[in-house]
Amino acid sequence: MIQAVMVISTQAKPRLLKFYNFQAPEKHQDLVRSVFQLLSASPDSVSNFVKVDTIFGPGTKMVYKHLATLYFVFVFDSSENELAMLDLIQVFVEILDRCFKNVCELDIVFNFNKLHTILDEMILGGQVIETSSEQVVKSVEEIERLEKQSSTTSFIPKSITERFTR
């Protein structure tokens, strides 16, 4: 299964963290730090697989992709195929690109919720449930439509008018 999905900026700031195995919240920062150390230590144009037994437990590996200012990192165990995981990162990035129209780091910074929605459409409980980017984009759009339908006002910040009408 996939143990964790991380997006970390080249400035060592986490942009997306999702753990599929329980990791104590107070340990998250250390995990990000040690992963980032591995990432920053490995030069470009080398293989993208790193054994991370010491960080995530025996048999775990990490695959990453360095795109612009971001590292996309998937941590997985022996039940996943290395190259398939690399492809999955590609799919994930493709989806982001399609959902945000030329994705950049700022999109990822300001769209915490949508990022999770996209990821949840791809991976559930560490299992990949959808690998087609079109299908994921379609589902994400469908969810947005549904939520808009359900309530058009809920995301508007609490306003004076709301206060008065209550």
Place this chain on the structure above:
Amino acid sequence: MASTPPAPAVAPSLVDTLFQRSLNDLVKSLRADPSAAGEAAAVARALSEIHREIRAPDAATKSVALQKLAYLSSLHFAPVGSHPLAFAAIELLASPHLPHKHLAYLAASLSLHPASLSLLPLATHQLHKDLSPSAGAAHQQHVSALAFQLLASPAATAAPDLPVHLAHDLVQHLARGSPRAIAAAARVIAASPSAAVPVLFKPLAACLASPDPRASTAAAAAFCDLSAPPADATPFLPLAPDLYNLLTTSRSNWALIKVLKVFARLAPLEPRLAARIVDPVCQLLTRSSAMSLTFECIRTVLTALPAHDAAVRLAIGKAKEFIAAADDPNLRYLGLLALGMLGPAYASTVNDCRDAIAKSLGDADTNIRQEALHLIMGMVNENNVVDIAGMLISHVAKSDPEFANDILGAVLAACGHNVYEMVVDFDWYVSLLADMARTLHCAQGDEIGRQLVDVGLRVQDARPELVRSARTLLIDPALLGNHFLFPVLSAAAWISGEYVDLTKDPVELVEALLQPRTSLLPISVRAVYIHAVFKVITWCFSVYVGRLGDSGMAMDVMFDRLAPDQTVSLDSNVALGSGEEQDIGASTVRKDPFSHESILYMIDLIQTTVGPLINCNEVEVQERAHNLIGFVHLVREIQELNKRKVADGDEPSRLKELVKTMRTVFCQELGPVSVNAQMKVAPPDGLILNENLVELAGMVSEDDTTPSTSIFFYPCSRHSVDTRDEPAVSIGSSSLSEHRKRHGLFYLQTGKTEDEPNDYPQANDSLPSSSNNSVINDDKSKTAELVFAGKKSTATKSRPKVVKLDTEDFLSSVMPSANVPKEDPLSGALRDVLLGSDAKALSSQRASDINLEGMLNKTSSNESSSHLIENLGSYPASRSSRTTSKQQNDDKEKGTNPRESDGKEPRKHRSSGRSGHRQGKHKHREKSSTQPDTIPQASVIQDFLL
């Protein structure tokens, strides 16, 4: 759920209360000041704000606050007490507003953790509601997707009652083949097998055969996850037919990868499975264009089907293509990784790719280099160790320091493994060790030094070469500056002192040991150097004095052997360039190291260089220097000897006596000491080790306040000791053994010499000596000697005798057996379900025992099991001894076709191709056997597959 907001400690400003900041506002404020302090302040402010807002009665405010809190805790590691967040999240789960609900589920799945499990029961009802079908289809699908998300989140899978309550809700979703439900079910089963397996396993298994490719793919992934290594894969054997079907029909690479992974785990458990899947796997391997699938096929073949030569060759061919992929380091890395998966038994197959692998040693990528090194070390054997080590050492010079040391470490470990079992030619190995020490970045001095001494102790025939190598190390003044080499130099000094009688030029050796740059050495090494000089000088005196006494034939023979290699020593003499020796007249000194002049020269050298060290403030050096100078003073008369010649017989004989005594001090040969040599020391008469000394306890404990440094008799220590030792052992002996453990050194006095074999056989003797010494346990080298004895004429060098102690053998054989497979709850639960009524008679513990036994038997003795099956076929009477009804059913089926049961040997399967119609027939049989209580553990699978 509205909780009244308590009065805030500091009244917030009007703007703060009127306008709530959204998540975007929060992100912007965090980015406004990117410094750590600024960010911390912004987070603190946001947190206090959130704590106020999250108690707001209206859902909109609450949800935004929750969103901000989830963001902060996830990406800014804000130390959020889990409680307020979890509670608000669970509160909002019930919101009819879809966006609120979505937020709540997200926050809950991100932040719930076992500490907040007490809140999870509050969510159970909501999850139940959201999972049950109602309302509009699209809306409902979204809601249940959210519920699955929470159900599969790490915290929820740790909650024990959640699966119990919600497993039944999952079943209907499984029946529809929803990939989400399948993934969630897998997590739930993994989290609490006992509760979830009875309900969820069968619907999940049914999904494997689902016509919907998404469902079957998800199910394959789920089973791949559930059968992952810590778990036992045996309970999944009955799924083999469905998986096989998927393997041959599925078009999804993802599904195929997962199916291959499951098969790779099942194949070792069921020998006939390998023969069955090898063809489809090879087809996939040749046909597939997807690299991921190709790689998975390679992995499956190399890990699970290593006995199928054609498949292995095909897979290795593909792996070679991977290694040759010039533009993709990932493929190169994975290619090497794949070759490494083929176990050590097949190392020769990997040998074909040696050139490709050796090329990878120079790759720019660290991972690839490491993997290549690992592979190369895996294929080392006694025939190619010389080639490989030479090739590797040549790579050391080209590599960066870190990898160079990895290579050196690997070579040392491989050659030193199991008392140098791979090394045949020790002369080569010793010079290799010396070469390694001289490589540029060598940081393995400790291990090289240890092995040099160890080889000296164990292999008598290697000593001349050892002494030669030690000399070259010692005379090189450049090496003295490298602190990594100190242990090597120390070993070299010890060797040249200990085996001084093999040295060619003791004068040069003394010069090397006393050269000025030795002041750079650490104290411990200097002490070894001085002691080595002591040994050398003792030996020189003894030879010199002996020659004075009888200048007969024996001495001449000795000098023939010891005739100095003049060219070498003269060269090094120039290199050393010591001004002092020019005065003495080097040419005369060089001619005969035991002439009067050279002895005097050495005495002078010692007095000038070691003399000042008498005042050294390091005790080790000071003591050794004192010893040496003292000895030189004692034999001072030697100077006069030359003048008086054989004037009076009294003086020289006294001197001779003295020198001889000193020489005998060092004559005793040192050998390796067995780890449990202690046990061979017989207790002296009258010492009763088992005597109970407990009555002494009161006496001792009165004034003994420091028990840790001496033997202790406290009664309280009895418990701790007794649990470890056998209960009959009294406290006295146990504390003695404690003491013995701590001060083991002092116990080794008598009996040690018995353990050390002094009678080394000559390796180049045509007759291998048959030493009956019980300590030497060296059958292997003995047989090697026998084999090689005949080939002596063809210039093959026989492997010299290597002293090996029985305990070393014992230790190495004990170690691998430490990893006993352990039972996991999942397989237990699965077995309960799959075995049906039969298994219920057995307790789960019992079942696990059987499983362990079964696993062991299967792996160790396939032959015996197949033999058993054959017996069943040929003697029907013996079958009736098996009493379970299932087995009888099974036998009835078999009985219709007795030849079929004959053909149960795996080998026969491979040779006879399976025809299509037979496969169809079995598929039919598979269908019937998926009924609940006709699935015994192993025997039925035969039916599925044949």
